[in-house]
Amino acid sequence: MRRRARREVMFAGFGGQGIITAGFIVGRAAAVYDNKEATLTQAYGPEARGSTCYSGVVIDDEEIDYPYLLNPEVIVVMSKDAYEKFLPRLREGGILIVDSSIVKPDDRANKFNVYEVPATEEAEKMGARIVANVIMLGFLGKVWDAVSVEALRESVKSTVPRKYLDLNLRAFERGVELGEKALQKRVEV
Amino acid sequence: MGKAVLTGRHFWYGNIAIAEGAIAAGCRFFAGYPITPASEIAEHISRRFPEVGGIFVQFEDELASMAAILGASWAGVKSMTATSGPGFSLMMENIGLGVMMEVPVVVVDVQRGAPSTGLPTLTAQGDVMQAKWGSHGQYEIIALSPESPQEAFDLTIRCFNLAEKYRVPTILLASESVCHSAGKVVVPPEEEIEIVYRKKPSVPPDEYLPYKPDEDLIPPMACAGEGYSIKTTGLTHDERGYPDTTPEAQEKLVKRLNDKIRMHREEIVEVEEDFMDDAEIAVVSYGQVSRPAKRAVKMAREEGIKAGSIRLITVWPFAEHIIRKWAKQVDFFVVPELNYGQIYLEVKREACGNAETILVPRMGGRLITPEEIYHEIKKVVGR
Known part of the structure; x- marks a missing residue:
């Protein structure tokens, strides 16, 4: 039985990319700013410190019966290993968002709704590759309707260190912009 | 001073919710030793306590941590420790001391896979019987188990209230999957949170017997520095708190330690x-x-x-x-x-x-x- 209100997103990459932070920002956006129910779970072992890691967010209108990912409908992939490891978990017809600066999707991605976002390159243009995850959040807010762009923006503001707020907000807006362009492109096609 | 009760809507890990629940309940002494998956409780409290006037001490191990919270509670401060299975095992002897001396304290056990070192980063519910029977001797204890970060906050407060009311170490039997996941936690306004304090003696110091119970079988608790003479011991004792190692004293004391919980079962059980x-x-x-x-x-x-x-x-x-x-x-x-x-x-x-x-x-x-x-x-x- 599928609970229709239950929405799931996974972030996957390697430790140090802000994979857990990205999940936290989405969960906080949904729970605090959209006032829905949300849970965040994450990789906690040695994998959280350098090698492949992930975080998972579940959003629902009612009490969440199972806090872990069951069947993610969106996966944001930010490393090659994460692509190999987690692609099989993506729901059929789900949304695959890849950091195209790092990962080139192959034929296995054809059955998904794929968005290629050069998040790391864009972040480097801003002078800090560390905000690639926040670019992805802006993008996610545009292409996925489970959490609002406004809530995500508020959540970025309340989560990132104050002295990097401007940088993070610029990164977020860049992501939103890329998301808008990607959607327009889909309509034209 | 910072705010003790963070009224509002939050997205918190279970461990953060436990720490905030403790602070909201009035806990101002924490002693502990880091262990996965409970470390974030100590970490968060160590950051928050300076804002609210609490004392945080990282001890050399769990034996000392458990002993320290008993002492701090006798000094009149609501006290807590937090650990996981291996540390919980080490605390058992002093939990029994807390039962015998009737000390209100809260012990958080974030359960992980076991026996032994087991699965440090993964969840379990293997310490349920240990929470009840882990220390030696016949005793009753209180343990509550949260299903979510919200309840981790709510039940930590209730643990303090029950510990204070019944003068017994109270266990928050949490688990890795609640404590290492984040969820929505709504913190009510301070005035809406029920806070219980241990009952104080109603008699003057020269008439006070530290282990003379009221009708509810719970003795009023004077703390150090309040002008009352306090005698307490892990040995079987009389109402004065003096060791009385006779079968008669044992019968009377141990029966009461158990009955004070059993006779209130319907009030405690939720x-x-x-x-x-x-x-x-x-x-x-x-x-x-x-x-x-x-x-x-x-x-x-x-x-x-x-x-x-x-x-x-x-x-x-x-x-x-x-x-x-x-x-x-x-x-x-x-x-x-x-x-x-x-x-x-x-x-x-x-x-x-x-x-x-x-x-x-x-x-x-x-x-x-x-x-x-x-x-x-x-x-x-x-x-």
């Missing part, structure tokens, strides 16, 4: 019942397993199966009156747990043969899903 009115199958769960259990019951109801849910918010003392009552109505108790049968044994005992009790065991490492529990309910139908 359960949540769903769809029980006409239930023929009751799923009995506690802690993080309750969320999938409740969903499994809803799934069964959608299929026309008369299933209900009994969620034990209070694990100890055991909800024996509740189980005995429903045993007369239901045909089956289905007990999913992340162990190989612990609360199952209690349910089976209290069912008194009136209902069949079925264990759904998982050894830990991951949380059982709603579908898995639903599958077990289906298997019971038509038996």
